Amino acid sequence: MANAPQKIKVDFEDLAKLGKTADVLAASNELREKRRGETEQALREYKFPSNYNPQMGLREGRVYELRMFFHVIPGHAQALRDELAKFKVAEQRNSLGAHIMTGIQSMSGTLFDNDTRYLHCAEFDTEWDPYIDDSVPTPKQQILYARWFQHLEETKQFNENNIPTSNDIKVAFNTNRITADVYIRTFGHSTVEVYQMMDLKKAFDKVLDDPDAAKALEHPALKPLLDLASA
Amino acid sequence: MSWSSPACPGDASLSTNQKVGAHTQVLTLFDNDTRFLFAVDFDTDWDPYIEDSLTLGGGGIPRYWTWWRHCEEFANFSADHLPSLQEAKFLMNVSRATGLVHVNAFPHLTVADRARQDELWNAFQKVINSPAGAKALENPALAPLLELAAIA
Numbered sequence: 001m002a003n004a005p006q007k008i009k010v011d012f013e014d015l016a017k018l019g020k021t022a023d024v025l026a027a028s029n030e031l032r033e034k035r036r037g038e039t040e041q042a043l044r045e046y047k048f049p050s051n052y053n054p055q056m057g058l059r060e061g062r063v064y065e066l067r068m069f070f071h072v073i074p075g076h077a078q079a080l081r082d083e084l085a086k087f088k089v090a091e092q093r094n095s096l097g098a099h100i101m102t103g104i105q106s107m108s109g110t111l112f113d114n115d116t117r118y119l120h121c122a123e124f125d126t127e128w129d130p131y132i133d134d135s136v137p138t139p140k141q142q143i144l145y146a147r148w149f150q151h152l153e154e155t156k157q158f159n160e161n162n163i164p165t166s167n168d169i170k171v172a173f174n175t176n177r178i179t180a181d182v183y184i185r186t187f188g189h190s191t192v193e194v195y196q197m198m199d200l201k202k203a204f205d206k207v208l209d210d211p212d213a214a215k216a217l218e219h220p221a222l223k224p225l226l227d228l229a230s231a
Numbered sequence: 232m233s234w235s236s237p238a239c240p241g242d243a244s245l246s247t248n249q250k251v252g253a254h255t256q257v258l259t260l261f262d263n264d265t266r267f268l269f270a271v272d273f274d275t276d277w278d279p280y281i282e283d284s285l286t287l288g289g290g291g292i293p294r295y296w297t298w299w300r301h302c303e304e305f306a307n308f309s310a311d312h313l314p315s316l317q318e319a320k321f322l323m324n325v326s327r328a329t330g331l332v333h334v335n336a337f338p339h340l341t342v343a344d345r346a347r348q349d350e351l352w353n354a355f356q357k358v359i360n361s362p363a364g365a366k367a368l369e370n371p372a373l374a375p376l377l378e379l380a381a382i383a
Contacts, residue, residue, distance in 0.1 A: 025381065067268070069261050081331055088332040101334045106255075106272065106335045112328040119328075123255070150293035182258035187246040187345045191336055196379070197348040198340075200355055213372035223362035224354035225376075 008035045010137040015097025021195040028101040032134065039133050039166075046167040054128040054170070056179045061103055061188010062125045068176040070118040076151035077115035083148040084109045090144055099191045102126070102135040109148075118152060125190040129170070136166045145169055204228075251275075251283040252342045258298070267302060274341040281320050292319055353377070 010031055010229045018024045057064045072080060087109075088094075098104065104126035110119045124131045136142045146163045149155035155172045158164045164172065189197070206214040208229055251349050252265070252274035259268040273280045292313050297315075299305040304326050308314050314322060340348070358364035359380045368377045 065257055067257070067259055085339075088334055094334055094336075104336060107332070108330045108334070109332040110328050110330045119256075119268070154277045178259055178261045180257045180259040182256070184248065184253075184256040186254055186342055187349065189349075193343075193352075194337055194340075194348075197270075197352045199375075200351055201348055202377055203358070203379055204351060206375045207373060210372060213370075213375075216370040216372040219367040221361060221367040222355045222358055224364075225351075228351055228354055 007038060010035070010101075011140070012095050012097035012101065014133050015101060016095040018097075021096075021100065023197055024096055024100045025192055028097075028134075031101070032130070034132075035137060042165065042167055043129070046165075049171060049175075050203075052171060052174055054174065056174065056177050057128070058180050058183035060185040060189040062193070063123050063185055063188055064125070064128075064131075065180050066122040066124065066173070067178060067180065067184045068120045068173055069178060070120065070155070070176055071153040072111065072116055072118050073151055073153055073156060074116075077111060080111070080118065080120070080148055080151040083151065087144055087148060097193070098135075100195065102131060103191050104131075104135065123185075132170045132173070133166050136164075136169055139163050142166065142169070159216055170194065241316050247284075247287060249346055250341050253280075253284070254342060254345075260299060267298075269298075272335070274343075277324075278320075282316065282322060285316055285319055292316070296320065 008031065010020050015027055015031075018027055045087070057066055061066075105123040105125060107120075107122045109121075111117070111120060124135075126134070136145060142165065143160060144164045146158045146160055149164065149172065150160075151159040154176050155164075158168070158172075187194075207217065215227070217229065218220075248254075254272040254274070255270075257268070257270045259270070260266070261268060273284075282362070285295065296305075296308075296310065298315055299311070299319075299322075302324055305314070308318075337345075355376070358368065365380065367373075368380060
């Protein structure tokens with residue numbers, strides 16, 4: 001009998017502490033590779049429903065849209081509000097480490113129809129399976145979903161005593177997901193690309209502030225960059 | 232030295248989305264095609280955003296009418312009797328639901344910021360993909376840029 005794959009700890013805050021985009025990206029790839037055995041075994045052994053379709057969602061540039069429509073359990077709207085407020089401030093949802101490892105670009109949650117319905121949306125720039133597997137790799141992240149799932153009719157079987165696995169979350173999302181009819185993004189870059197662009201802007205600003213560097217930029221082969229600078 | 236002037240709403244080379252500061256627009260039919268969700272992320276306050284959207288480029292209110300005409304909330308209007316700017320703003324506002332939670336990976340970057348970064352990124356790619364450009368970046372004074380060339 002084959003040994004069970006080793007459980008690998010994933011902490012987005014630890015990743016974020018690396019600071020540099022390239023370092024976080026390298027560490028994310030390394031973590032993903034270390035977790036490959038565990039993730040692949042979970043995928044193989046999970047019994048997905050016959051109508052499970054991981055190919056949903058429109059893509060614009062490198063980014064996919066995700067929107068899911070749920071029904072709120074009567075009387076649970078305020079509790080859902082409270083949990084979502086905590087979900088938003090969970091530091092790992094909004095860190096450099098989480099952005100780079102999961103490719104998440106945005107997330108929003110909206111109650112509508114007098115608090116009887118709940119719309120959950122996200123945008124991400126990886127494929128569906130790695131997006132969820134990387135977003136909720138361990139119970140530390142999965143429990144954040146259990147806490148708001150418990151207030152929705154479609155996912156009320158989950159709670160802090162019955163934490164959904166990443167594959168449970170894929171099915172819960174997929175079952176209640178509707179692919180958009182039109183998806184327009186002004187910029188379709190991946191999260192990593194946007195961080196690299198921000199790094200480039202910082203480096204370019206530094207160069208422009210240095211008289212020697214500004215002079216070096218006058219080299220004819222650097223004209224595309226010089227054109228973006230003005231005296 | 233400084234950057235060249237940023238992309239701005241008056242720049243004719245910008246798309247309508249860039250002019251109005253819209254990052255995304257998503258249109259979704261749901262509940263067995265009986266409901267319609269129009270969702271948008273934008274940079275500016277509501278009034279300038281919606282006024283720019285309904286008036287700048289791309290067809291203005293007649294362009295929106297192509298989908299409004301299929302929605303119950305616009306039943307009092309017709310192709311011959313389009314809503315005014317103020318009526319359109321009001322109708323979109325009364326059908327709006329504010330999010331409980333909204334997380335954006337890059338909340339500090341406006342569409343104009345993204346356009347400028349895109350411009351710089353493309354210029355940098357052009358430089359590092361030309362042998363002469365890559366060589367010129369080896370000037371020690373340009374070390375901050377050269378470091379990025381390895382991963383860009």
